[in-house]
Amino acid sequence: MSEKTMIEVKDLVKKFNGLTAVAGISFNVQRGECLGILGPNGAGKTTTVRVIQCISPATSGTVSVLGMRASLDERRIRALLGVVPQENDIDPDLTVNENLELFAALFDIPRKVAQARIMEHLEFVELKERADNKIGSLSGGMKRRLLVARALLNEPSIMILDEPTTGLDPQARHLIWQRLRALKNKGVTIILNTHYMEEAQQLCDRLLILDKGSILKEGIPQELVKNEVGEEVVEVRNHEGVKDVLRKLQGLEFNSEVVGDTLYLYCHESKDILTRLATSETLSVLRRLATLEDVFLKLTGRGLSE
Amino acid sequence: MKKLLAVLSYRIYYVWKRNLVSYKRFAIPTFIASMGEPLLYLVAMGIGLGSYMGLINGMPYLNFLAPGLLVSTAMFAATYECTFGAYVRMTVEKVYNALIVTPLTVEEVVAGEILWGMTRSMFSGFIMLIVLLLFGIAHWSSFLLMPLVWMAVGFFFSSLAIIITSFAPNFDFFTYYLELFITPMFFFSGVFFPLDRMPAVVKVIARFLPLTYAVDISRAFIRGPLGWNILRDFVILLVSASILFIWALHQMKKRLIK
Numbered sequence: 001m002s003e004k005t006m007i008e009v010k011d012l013v014k015k016f017n018g019l020t021a022v023a024g025i026s027f028n029v030q031r032g033e034c035l036g037i038l039g040p041n042g043a044g045k046t047t048t049v050r051v052i053q054c055i056s057p058a059t060s061g062t063v064s065v066l067g068m069r070a071s072l073d074e075r076r077i078r079a080l081l082g083v084v085p086q087e088n089d090i091d092p093d094l095t096v097n098e099n100l101e102l103f104a105a106l107f108d109i110p111r112k113v114a115q116a117r118i119m120e121h122l123e124f125v126e127l128k129e130r131a132d133n134k135i136g137s138l139s140g141g142m143k144r145r146l147l148v149a150r151a152l153l154n155e156p157s158i159m160i161l162d163e164p165t166t167g168l169d170p171q172a173r174h175l176i177w178q179r180l181r182a183l184k185n186k187g188v189t190i191i192l193n194t195h196y197m198e199e200a201q202q203l204c205d206r207l208l209i210l211d212k213g214s215i216l217k218e219g220i221p222q223e224l225v226k227n228e229v230g231e232e233v234v235e236v237r238n239h240e241g242v243k244d245v246l247r248k249l250q251g252l253e254f255n256s257e258v259v260g261d262t263l264y265l266y267c268h269e270s271k272d273i274l275t276r277l278a279t280s281e282t283l284s285v286l287r288r289l290a291t292l293e294d295v296f297l298k299l300t301g302r303g304l305s306e
Numbered sequence: 307m308k309k310l311l312a313v314l315s316y317r318i319y320y321v322w323k324r325n326l327v328s329y330k331r332f333a334i335p336t337f338i339a340s341m342g343e344p345l346l347y348l349v350a351m352g353i354g355l356g357s358y359m360g361l362i363n364g365m366p367y368l369n370f371l372a373p374g375l376l377v378s379t380a381m382f383a384a385t386y387e388c389t390f391g392a393y394v395r396m397t398v399e400k401v402y403n404a405l406i407v408t409p410l411t412v413e414e415v416v417a418g419e420i421l422w423g424m425t426r427s428m429f430s431g432f433i434m435l436i437v438l439l440l441f442g443i444a445h446w447s448s449f450l451l452m453p454l455v456w457m458a459v460g461f462f463f464s465s466l467a468i469i470i471t472s473f474a475p476n477f478d479f480f481t482y483y484l485e486l487f488i489t490p491m492f493f494f495s496g497v498f499f500p501l502d503r504m505p506a507v508v509k510v511i512a513r514f515l516p517l518t519y520a521v522d523i524s525r526a527f528i529r530g531p532l533g534w535n536i537l538r539d540f541v542i543l544l545v546s547a548s549i550l551f552i553w554a555l556h557q558m559k560k561r562l563i564k
Contacts, residue, residue, distance in 0.1 A: 081407070
């Protein structure tokens with residue numbers, strides 16, 4: 001384990017009543033890195049981070065955080081973590097301020113320091129005016145921002161965010177992304193579970209694509225796109241038959257996939273494809289850049305996983 | 307024991323304090339829920355029924371009834387707090403989920419909840435005792451000794467309630483617990499009638515009901531006489547409560563850490 005390694009996950013297996021949620025995965029997270037864990041619902045993302053948070057014991061394999069074993073040093077590990085859970089668990093019986101005061105106390109932060117930090121973090125997530133409000137009066141986006149503020153109270157060296165922007169409007173989502181980028185610049189190590197490709201592309205240095213408890217692919221976002229699907233995608237609709245279209249494109253280099261009424265052509269350069277398809281007037285042809293979403297769908301399949 | 311001390315620390319206080327801060331907002335409704343029943347019995351049976359009755363054990367029925375109700379209110383307060391109250395915090399409000407990703411352990415969360423249940427027992431007991439003072443049934447000196455009984459009762463019934471909560475799939479589950487265990491105990495542990503003239507079966511059953519011991523202690527504290535049997539009753543209550551406490555920590559951990 002090198003000095004830069006913050007988290008080391010080795011052959012992690014997690015079973016619930018015989019059902020395998022995580023089927024033997026290994027990965028490391030380096031200091032200051034933002035690692036994205038991508039996967040459809042039920043892929044094992046939440047289970048994986050719960051083991052790192054020491055609230056779910058591994059069935060087999062090991063998880064270490066800064067050299068400390070998750071199964072042995074739970075208090076010390078959790079003292080280093082800032083966790084934004086998937087489900088909102090802000091205490092609805094307390095005010096915004098009381099919520100943060102409670103959490104500061106739990107991390108043994110002295111009262112005076114806590115007061116200053118609470119104001120600072122509330123400002124950071126633009127909730128300063130809401131300090132004395134009840135939780136019930138906050139919108140979904142505000143609650144998420146409050147979760148981020150709460151997770152920052154102990155000045156964590158590792159942030160674990162489980163689908164932090166699910167269900168938020170674009171404004172709220174972008175605000176959270178801004179804040180996460182600011183944290184990354186400060187050197188905070190981040191693990192981000194998400195199924196939003198845009199979020200992964202915006203924030204993550206490296207990605208794990210998880211499906212059915214196993215790692216399908218690992219890599220840097222741009223390289224994953226380039227290696228898995230190429231640079232450009234041509235979507236063809238209104239065709240009279242896939243075979244006809246493919247016949248026109250004989251000799252060109254591309255991968256293709258048919259989903260419903262659409263034929264997807266993945267390639268590095270679409271110019272020749274477009275020229276040949278231009279001969280047909282009835283075809284509806286759309287050219288766009290390849291994205292992480294294409295990689296994701298290609299790897300995890302287009303069927304519903306649940 | 308060593309293992310237990312490693313997972314319990316001063317952080318229990320923060321869980322307790324969280325409940326106190328939240329309680330301030332819901333004090334009145336929760337208070338009425340736990341106080342209402344014993345107070346109702348005091349008025350309806352003690353005064354209503356009591357006026358048609360002669361002396362029981364050499365005292366008016368109201369005076370006989372009062373010490374038992376004084377500990378029953380503590381039992382109800384702890385029971386409601388650590389069943390319905392704890393279940394809401396655990397499943398609806400997700401308070402436990404939030405707490406256990408801090409340096410807090412599950413054991414500390416549970417111990418804090420039980421400590422809070424004991425506190426609620428104390429609150430209810432105090433108010434009830436004030437009422438009894440106003441009725442002229444108790445003496446102010448009871449404020450010195452009664453907290454010991456309320457704490458023991460709170461400890462026992464909070465721990466037991468947490469165990470029930472750890473198994474509860476929904477709210478209906480608590481109705482069974484209340485109707486099949488708590489309410490029968492309320493009626494058969496010597497609160498409403500002396501046990502010594504009951505059939506042997508009832509006497510034997512009563513000896514297995516923890517409230518019986520608390521009622522005995524309370525009656526001795528309020529009416530006298532104070533004897534060594536009180537110490538025995540305390541030991542029985544505290545030992546059984548401690549066993550339930552350890553079990554509660556274990557069961558709740560099983561529910562929360564998966």
